[in-house]
Amino acid sequence: MSEKNHDAKRTARQRLAVQREKQKASERRRRTLIVAASVVCVLALATVIGVLAANSGKDKSSSGAGPVAAPSGAQGKDGLAIPVGKDGARSTLTVWEDFRCPACQAFEAAYRPTVHSLVDSGKLRVEYHLVRLIDGNLGGSGSLRAANAAACAQDAGHFPAFHDVLYDNQPKETDDAFADNAALIRLAGKVKGLDTPAFRACVDKGTHDSWVDKSHRAFQSGGFSGTPTVLLNGKNILEDRSMTPARLKQQVEAADKG
Template sequence: MSEKNQERKRTARERLQQERESEKARERRRRLLIVSAAVVAVLGLAAVVGVIAANSGKDDSGSDAGPLLAPAGVQGKDRLAIPVGASDAPSTLTVWEDFRCPACASFENGLRDAIHELEQAGRIKVEYHLATIIDGNMGGSGSLRAANAAACAQDAGKFAPYHDVLYQNQPPETDDAFAENSRLIELAGKVDGLDTPAFRSCVQEGRHDSWVDKSNTAFQNGGFRGTPTVLLNGESVFPQKGSEQISVANFKKWVEEANKGKKPGTQRSTPSPGSSSS
């Protein structure tokens, strides 16, 4: 074998050896990258879990009103609905209200008798949701204080009549009279059997303040334009329904149309609105 051939073979072996070493180096780098990526992924997951754990005990509403204590008998998503009427009524009226809201008082005072009539006949059930937007817009705490008092009335099985009394005695929007617990307790005297030590304690300590805050947050996140927001089986009843303006006659007609062929509800667990007010 000539020296020239030997040199070519030696060069080929050296080249093959270099390629093998290069491949080994590439494999070592690949493994290092995989391990490093895995470590980063684990640390990232740990960080996410840490954030979740850190936030899991926080009140999303940002309120410092204390532990969340829901009133008795509340229902629906996150237990934010106060139900009135037969649970098996064929139609549901969903009402989002603020006790300081003049438009809410106009709606309630204008349609109260019709709503009571239909509720008591088992044609509709009403689910009340409480908001406090006037406190935010005008300042003060009357929306919150009145909503807490109404929740205390719910504990006593007297929400509906007390709800009516609050709207019948609503102060002007700029007058934060409902911020005074003494006024709310005074108005409880208009509802038979409501003004008790238990009710007074509930009002004065703000027992349901955090629940009211949560309800108001749900309202703000719900995409509603304002209070009152009133839905019949999920469809807004005002300022108009189709081409028809809201009125007592139209409201009754809409309920009748929605209930066509359906039996009235009979399963009651809450008192009828207005039955205990004076």
């Protein structure tokens, strides 16, 4: 009987060891996906800077011409951040993102449940900064149009839900599907209460286009290397190759305890 118990315990330990290895492998795959997808977005940064410089003064939407209309509740320097979460949270996650960027979607897939949980518990506040990196790399205007629509959703009080819908329905990077305002409005139908005449008018008029362009220029002048750029209390977490959703949660909870 004692030998059987010993064998059972050994088998249980072996199962636990196999499970731990599977979890570690899963985390490694998620980090690899984010890093690999980021290569495209990093290359996009260099390209878009050249494109904007070459077309300075020629493209109204990229030159920052026209009045800058920040979305309702925008905060931070020049009103370029869309906040999500309680102002009193002890930790702030700053996210620079492009809705066309596959690396941003990879980050969402890996970290979204953890970020949502920390925000809902009042331990984390997120500041979203929207940029249009892929438009400059591959052409088109899907990054701009999607960012404007997200800002319109912020006006309506539905930014978090629409933000997630955009990533859940992100087209392939080479497919500029988000350039179609009608497509963005159809996606708004997935968020209860968002598809209203006011939202549609905001999307169709490009009410926040100049604001998105201003945010993009702030991204460039900030010296960031690509999207997503994710800062926890000012520190770039994606430069830490050991970072995982579990570690992010630990750091935020430690900060919350003081």
